[in-house]
Structures are given as C-alpha cells and as structure tokens.
Amino acid sequence: MRQLFNTLKRNYLLMLPPALFFFLSFSLLKLTENLILREYGISMTSFAGAAIGALIIAKVVLVVDHLPFTTKFSGKPLLHNVIWKSGIYFAATFTFRYVEQMVSFLREYGDFTTANQHLLAGIVWPHFWLIQIWLVILLFIYCAVRELIRAIGTEEVMRLFLGAGRGDTR
Known part of the structure; x- marks a missing residue:
C-alpha cells in the first residue's frame, strides 16, 4: 500500500508543473477568446476546458517522458x-x-x-x-x-x- 501511495505521489508531483503551466496558458487563451467573442455579443465563461486540457497535456507529457x-x-x-x-x-x-x-x-x-x-x-x-x-x-x-x-x-x-x-x- 505504501508503494502505491509513493508511486501516486511521485506521478502527481511530476504532473503538477506541466498542469499548472498549461492551465495558466489555456486560461489566458480562454480569456482572450471570451473577450473577442464578447465583441460580437457572444458570451462564454467556462474555464473548465482549460483545466481539462491542462490535465490532458500534463498526462501526455508524463507518458511521453517515459x-x-x-x-x-x-x-x-x-x-x-x-x-x-x-x-x-x-x-x-x-x-x-x-x-x-x-x-x-x-x-x-x-x-x-x-x-x-x-x-x-x-x-x-x-x-x-x-x-x-x-x-x-x-x-x-x-x-x-x-x-x-x-x-x-x-x-x-x-x-x-x-x-x-x-x-x-x-
């Protein structure tokens, strides 16, 4: 059980930097998209896609690194x-x-x-x-x-x- 916990902890710590980097990056892209769409009267406010995208990229980075x-x-x-x-x-x-x-x-x-x-x-x-x-x-x-x-x-x-x-x- 301890080995499983250590493995999960290690993978979490490896995934954290790319997840944070891409979450901030994708959030800025989403904010830019929202501001542009607001110009045309279209309202979009969900940042969930940025979080999901960041987690996906972080997992891809983790897998590819191996x-x-x-x-x-x-x-x-x-x-x-x-x-x-x-x-x-x-x-x-x-x-x-x-x-x-x-x-x-x-x-x-x-x-x-x-x-x-x-x-x-x-x-x-x-x-x-x-x-x-x-x-x-x-x-x-x-x-x-x-x-x-x-x-x-x-x-x-x-x-x-x-x-x-x-x-x-x-």
Missing part, C-alpha cells in the same frame, strides 16, 4: 532537445485530440471512414489551426524552460528567480 527516444539529443545543445521534445509532445497531443474526437464520431457513425469524413467536415479550420499554433508555441516555451531548469538545476533557478537557497548573502 518513451526511450525522448532523450535522443541529451548530449547536444539544449535547443536540439527543446525542438525534439516539443515535436514529440505536439505529435502526441495532436494524436490524442484526434482520437478523442474520433471516438465520439465512431460511436455515432459506426465505421472509421464515415466517422473520419464527418470529423474532417465538421472542423472549424481557422479555430483548429489557431489552437494548434498556440499549442506549438506553448509546448516550445514549456520545453525550453524545463530543459533550462534541468541544465542549471532547480536550486540555482530558485536562487536566481527568488533569491532563495544556499550562498544567498543579500
């Missing part, structure tokens, strides 16, 4: 790893979003081809590409900060940002 090929460029400059991992996370989230939508269409239409045709016909393409572009940017920023923290060390980052830790004489 794949053996994610550390392919660990000996190279940070930019290689940032671009590589951003691409992997993007492909994984894109696939997850597609499968998530496809499941509901499969229930309705029964076969894959018909469900896929209805899915592609029902997509609002400008909205879809807007979300994809933001997702690429956010994943890149997340990966860049994460790799920088790994290279510098958590304690040094905390000292630089907050002035806390050993050797702080200010």
Whole structure:
C-alpha cells in the first residue's frame, strides 16, 4: 500500500508543473477568446476546458517522458532537445485530440471512414489551426524552460528567480 501511495505521489508531483503551466496558458487563451467573442455579443465563461486540457497535456507529457527516444539529443545543445521534445509532445497531443474526437464520431457513425469524413467536415479550420499554433508555441516555451531548469538545476533557478537557497548573502 505504501508503494502505491509513493508511486501516486511521485506521478502527481511530476504532473503538477506541466498542469499548472498549461492551465495558466489555456486560461489566458480562454480569456482572450471570451473577450473577442464578447465583441460580437457572444458570451462564454467556462474555464473548465482549460483545466481539462491542462490535465490532458500534463498526462501526455508524463507518458511521453517515459518513451526511450525522448532523450535522443541529451548530449547536444539544449535547443536540439527543446525542438525534439516539443515535436514529440505536439505529435502526441495532436494524436490524442484526434482520437478523442474520433471516438465520439465512431460511436455515432459506426465505421472509421464515415466517422473520419464527418470529423474532417465538421472542423472549424481557422479555430483548429489557431489552437494548434498556440499549442506549438506553448509546448516550445514549456520545453525550453524545463530543459533550462534541468541544465542549471532547480536550486540555482530558485536562487536566481527568488533569491532563495544556499550562498544567498543579500
């Protein structure tokens, strides 16, 4: 029982940083969308999608981090790893979003081809590409900060940002 608790705690702590980052990011996107729609008299206020999206992305990050090929460029400059991992996370989230939508269409239409045709016909393409572009940017920023923290060390980052830790004489 203790081992299960430790595993759950470890996974929770690993999921927390990406979940918080993406929750804040998606909340800002949702706020922007709400402000734009308000201009046209459309009212939308739910931030539940931001929370759910953040949890999904955090879980995708957690799962993808355990794949053996994610550390392919660990000996190279940070930019290689940032671009590589951003691409992997993007492909994984894109696939997850597609499968998530496809499941509901499969229930309705029964076969894959018909469900896929209805899915592609029902997509609002400008909205879809807007979300994809933001997702690429956010994943890149997340990966860049994460790799920088790994290279510098958590304690040094905390000292630089907050002035806390050993050797702080200010």
